Structure formats: C-alpha cells, structure tokens
Amino acid sequence: MSSLHLCLLISSALFCIGLTGALARSNTILVLLGIELMLNAANINFIAFWRFGPSPAPASGVIFVLFSIAVAAAEAAVGLALIIAVYRHQKSVRLQDATCLKG
Amino acid sequence: MTLTAQHLWLIPALPLLVAAVGAFSRHRGIALAAIFAMAGSFVLSCLALAGALQNPAAHAVFNFAWFDLGTGALRLGFLLDPLTALMCVMVTFVGTLIFTFSLGYMKEDKNFSRFFCFLSFFAAAMLGLLIANSLLLLFICWELVGLASYLLIGFWFHKPSAAAAAKKAFLTTRIGDLGLLLGLLWLSEAGGSLLFFDNGQGVLETATLAALSGQTLACCGLALSTAIGLLIFCGAVGKSGQFPLHVWLPDAMEGPTPVSALIHAATMVAAGVFLVARVYPLMSADAVLAAVPVHALTVVAFIGAITALMGALIACAQNDIKRVLAFSTVSQLGYMMLALGVGSWTAAIFHLLTHAFFKALLFLGAGSVIHAAHHEQDIRQLGGLRTRLKITFATFAVGMMALSGVPFLFSGFWSKEGILHAAHGWHVSHLPLYAALAAVVLTAFYMSRLVAETFFGKPRSHAADHAHENSAVMTVPLVVLAVCAVLLGFLGTPAYPWLQATLAGEAVHADFGHLLEGGGLMFLSIGLVGSGLGLGWRLYGKKLRQTAEAHDPLSTAAPSVMAALANRLGFDELYAATVGHLNDLLASLADKLDRYVIGGLVNFIGLVGLFSGSVNRQFDEDNLNGGFDAASDGIRGTGRVYSKTQTGEAHGYLRVIAVAFIVLVLVLSLSMGGAR
C-alpha cells in the first residue's frame, strides 16, 4: 500500500466523519462544521495527488486548494451569518426547526 | 450704401431677435432692446429705400427654395420696390415712436417685458409681410400678425371684455383669412406659382396675368383673375376692418392704447390695403374685359365707399374716445379701399402713409389723455384738458386737423384730395364719390365734437380735474408725429407728386399748374370740411357740456337715429341673430345627429357585442370550463403528491444526497468491474 493510498484513506475517513456529523447533529453550527470537514477532506485529496501523483502541472494542486480555502472562508462567513439571522427569527439553532421551505 | 433684396430679411430679423429673447426673460431691459431694434430696422429700411429709389420702376427680387415638395420646390422670396421700402420705413418709424411712448404708458404694468416681447414679435411679422415676394410668405406673416394682434388685444386678459375682444378679433379676421387662403390655393393651382415677380414667371407678371384673365368661369361668367382677386380681397376685408367684417376693430380698443395706435390704426389694419395694392395687377387684370358681369375693383370700390360712410356715421355717436378713433380708422380704411377700387392705388398708399402718422398721433394723444386721467376714456367724463395737457392738446389738434382735411397745411388734406380726385375720375359710377364727400363732412364733424368734448369746457370728473401732463418719453413721440403729420403731405401734392410717381415708377415733374387741378372738387371738399367743423363747433363748442349726465344735442334732436348709431347700427346683434343663431342651430342639429343617429348606431353595435359576448360565455361555461377544471385538478393533485417530498428538513436532503452518492459509486464500480 503506497502513501497515496494511505492519504486517500485518511481523507475519505475524514469525509465520512464530517458527513456523519452533519447528518447526526441537530445544531446548525455543527452541521456547518461537518460540511467544512468534508471540504477539508477534498483539499487533502488535492494535496495528496499533487504530492504523490504524476503531476503534469506542478503547481495546480496547490493553487486549487488555495482557491478552495478562500471560497470555504466565504462560505463559512455567509453560513454563520445566515445561522445568526435564522436564530434571530426563530429563536432556535436546531436545523429541524427551520422548515419553512416545506412543500 | 444700400440694402439689396437679398439682405432684406435683416429688417424683420432684428425685432424678431428681441422677441425671442423677450420670450425667455422678464428683464425690463427688453424694452430698450426693442426700441433699439426698431431704430436699427428703421435705419435698414432707409437703406432699402435708398436702394429702391435708384430704379423705382424695377422690382428687385431674391427668391429661394424653401423646401422640395414632390417634383417641384416650394419657393419663397423677398421683394424690394418703392412700395415695400416706403411701408417698411413707415412701420419702423412709427413703431419706434410708439415703442418709446409705451415705455411711459406701460411703466406700471407688471408684464412690462412681455408687452415689449409681443410688440417686437408683431413688428417682425409685419415687416416680414411687407418684404414678402411670395403670397405664401405674405400669408404666413399675415397670420403671425393676426396672432400678435390677438395677444396684444388680450394683453389685459384678466378683463373679460379684453379676452372676448381678442377672441372676436381673431375669429372675425379668420373668416376673411379663409378667403385669402382659398384664393392663395386657387392662384397656386391656376397660376403655377405663388411668387409675385420671378423673371416673367411670377403671378403679377404679364404672362400669367394674361392667362388668368383669359379664362372664364363657367358657373358665373367671372374671369378667373376676378374670382381669385375677390377671394384675396376677403382677407383684406377682414384685416382692414371693411364692411361687413368691421365689427372686430372697435372692440380691439380693449388692448393697451399703444397697441391700438400701432396695430389697429397705423400698421396692421393697413396691411389689407397693402395686400390689395401689392396684388393690384391681378385685381385689375380683368379691366380690359368688357363682357364680365363685375370687375374685382368695382367690388373693392363699393365696399370701401360703404365702409367709409358707415364708419364716419357711427363715429358721430360714440362716447369712448378710443372708439371714436376706431370708427374713424374704419372709415379712413374705407377711403383707401375706395381709392384702390377706383384705380388709383398710389393715392391709396399715399393716404395710408399719411393716415398712419396722424392716426398714430391721435391714438397716442388719446393714450396720453387716458394715462393722465387715470384710465378715464368716456369723453363725457373728461373736459377742460386744454389747459392741463398743453402739449397733448396741441399735438392732438394737429392730428385732428390732418384727419379732418383742413386745407393746404396738413397732410390728410392732400391725400384725401387725391382720393376724391380719383373717385371723380372713375367712369363706372359716382356713388362712391358722393359717399366719400358725405364722409368728409362727418369726419370733420365728429373730430370737432371729440376735441370740444375732451379738451374744452370744465373738467367733469375728478380724474380729469387732476390730470397732469405726461413725461417727455410720452410727449416727444407726439411732437415728432405731429411734425410728420404736417410735413408728409408735401411728398405728394399735385404740384410735385413725388410719392405717387415713385410708387408707380415714373419720373417726377414739378408743375405748380397742377396745384389747383380739378379746382371745383377741391373747393367743394374745402367747403364741406369747413361746414363739418362749423357744425361740430356750433353744436358742441359754443354751448359746452356742463355735466357728464347732460344730454347730447343730437340725441335730443333725433333720439332713435343716434341710439342706432351708438349701437353701431346693430351689426353685432345682427350677426348674433344670423350667424350666431345659425351656428347654434347647426350645433344643436349636430348634437341631435350625434345623440340619436350615431349614438343609436354605437349603442346597437354595443348591444351586438354584448349579445355575442353572452353567447360566448355560455359556451365557455358549459363546454370549455369542464375540461380546464379537470386538467387543473389533475395538476393540483400531482403537485400535492410531489410536495410531500419537500419536507424542509436539511438533514433529510443531505441524507438523500449521501445515499444517492453511495448508490452511484456502487453502480459505477460494479459496471467498471464488469468491464474490467
């Protein structure tokens, strides 16, 4: 088993932990953080392929991760602001309480 | 240095510029600008006159294409001949003086700048009318002049009488203008052009005139040129206040007095005379034909004679100082038309020019009286102003004598003599001459009455008692006009008829033998003037009116006649009973037509529409709606089912995504594994 396999296994484990957290927890903040973990797992994949794969463009993995982190930062900021807005409206941070888009 | 026809447009351009600026500014400096623009136009007009006098017989023209229309171009042009140049000089000179007078007269009016804007606009339009070499351009300016007149009569539009007078003037002149427009269109069709002079192609040149007078109308036997000329004359009748369209002119006195002087005495009303003089070759083209039922000029002569006599008669019974002068204007314009009709258009223009000066003088004098007497216009309320308004009295007396035709010294005498002489020589009829001679007596009579009532005796009202002479800005124009009213006559005496000869493009010969030519007629008219003045003095001067309420000596003698005259012979009532009544009748007829015939049709169509609509609705409700209802019910049910899947719970969505992802990976790996 090569280093690349190992890294991929680690990242998929992190992804599954994030997904499980996002599905299990009712606090919206933790759901968001679980999704952040899934995003980090994806970033780990980029770095792993950049480090151990046969990379034609030497910098592309790193650049992609940088942009990904920037977008994740934006997402986290907007997401948390949304959570605060919803909380102010509903007096609750439980995700199952925010169902006003129900069909 | 002279002004050529090509640059003639500069003369109206100056006041037009001031009017344009005045339209956007309320600055009082507009007044000075207007006066300077008129003075500038006067200088330019003098230069144009100098140019025209170099060759009086020629018609210098400058034609240009206005715009292309179909296959041909619509052409306008400027014309420079002694007639144009003399009229321009007169209008700008009188205009400058009246503008200056207005500076004092309108000083307290809060729409001071607007007044001068309108005056400048009027001057521009009038000068444009004078320099036109195209009947179309003349017509355009003619209407603009009418508009300016409307605006200025109604200048004090908050007075209901002024607003009504403005409307009346506009509508009455419109009747005449309709004739002018029809004549213009017919002329354009028959003559092929609207240019007066165009190197042999113009409508006033021999070739076209011959063609026009050669054709005879099938319906009435009139020559074509006669018919067109009479239509054009309709415009002149309206504008110059001739019988039967004279009714607007006395009412126009509701405007400020300088307006009355400039527009309704000196210049605009003379435009009709000018028009007939301008198209005189067309009017007289049928003179060579013997077989026609009537000549155009004969109509002109009789209309003029009727107007002259009627105006003078009515003037005798008016009590408003401006209305006396207004009917006097009607009468004098009748004289001019009479002169045109009997074939002496030069005499008409001579009288037009002298009349412009002395009538402007009389109106400005009346304005001075009104202004001094705090807008009291009733001569019964005035009186005794001779000692209070010395300059006004002196100049007014000069104007009165010029108008009455006091012999030898005053211009009115010479121009009136020319007209009487021409009427005497007319071979068709002597009736116009008798009417004119009667008008001579009446003119002298009512003018002496006016002067006696206004200036002599004791003041009969508080306002007249406290009148003071006006400032120099108002008296100086009076003096200048008075001087002109005397001197202008010597331009056209029989001994040295410079004016008439210049207008006709002939050489001038001084011959004092002509001075007493037609002596019998001259002495007769002098006698008539003397008797008129004497009668007036005897009735009104010897036994002066003591109170405002005292009876008029003529009214006591012949109450019914005087009442009819004071009521202006009932023309207004006649028109109200005939034209107005007919109009009402037609309107009510149209109302009935609208209400019952057209309205019924519209209602019927509406009912048809309603019926078909109800049929349509029945069909919809019974047949179509069921299908649509079923379809929408189905859609609603499906939507209800699918909306169950939308729980609104983010967890559920996320779980579905994850499970779907797992299934996708499984399916992919199984299929790939199979492939491998």
Added chain:
Amino acid sequence: MTVALFLIAGLMLGSAGVALLLRNLIHSALLLVASWAGVAAFYLWAGAEFVAFAQILVYVGAISMVVLFAVLLTRQGLEISRPVEPDAQWRAFSAITVGACLAAVLGSAILSTKLPAATATAPTLSVKDTGLELMNHHGAALLIVGLILTVALLGATVLAATDKPQKTEDAA
C-alpha cells in the same frame, strides 16, 4: 515518515470524531479547530507549506473565531441538561449507518484501484513560484475570488445586522 502521517491522521480524525460526539458546543468547536490544525500539519508533511499556513490563518485563525462568536450568540441555556430526544437517536443511528456504508464503499474503491506510482522526487514549490503562478496564470481567478470574498463580507454583514425598525414594530 509514515509514523508522522499516522500521528497526524490520529490527531485529525480523532479530534474530529470526538468533536461530533460531545454535547458541549464550545468543546466541539475547539476540537474541530484541533482537527483543522491536523489538516494543516498534513499539508506541512506533504510539503505544501504555503497551503499549510493558509489553512492555519483561515481555519484555525479566522473561521474558528467566527464559529465561536456564532456559538456564543446563539446559546440558549445549557444543552447538556436537555434530555436526548428519541428523534435524535434515530437520526444518529441512520447517520452512522450512512457514514459507515460510504466509508466501506470509498475504502473498497480506493483499495481496489491501482494508482500510478509516485514520482521519484517530491515536487518542490517555493512561495515565490506560488505567487508568480497565482498572478500570471490565475490572475483572473484571483480577482474573482477577491470579488467573491468582498461580496460574502457584505452579505454576511447585511444578514447578521439587526433590523432596528422591524424590532420596534414588533415591540409595538
């Protein structure tokens, strides 16, 4: 080498897993910060130093602060004292099932895939090279990211800002 990787993976996965089990939000958030720090350590281990420092700055420095503020702003009483709802138990069970299935699928997929061999030498990338790369080839993307961040900042401010007039209306 591999030992270091295992240590890093232990830190990363262990703190993440424990974070999602704890009921105390503050503790969860702090453990997640530790997990992000582990990710940063992984980047360092893999030789992407610039990314590692970006990860520390953004996640460990900035996002953690925002998370803590959000937690404090939305705290209502003590969550620990609340009894566990039966609904939550069912949800946790299903979540673990889905997560385990996914882990099994991904793991088997990774292990059954023959990946190409690693290059002989590890790629090196200096910060200068990264900067040149960003500015030259990805200049437009960089500008767009800047724009996205600005818009996100404005949006977050607008969303989180209190609506004063509406509140007085509610009070009335």
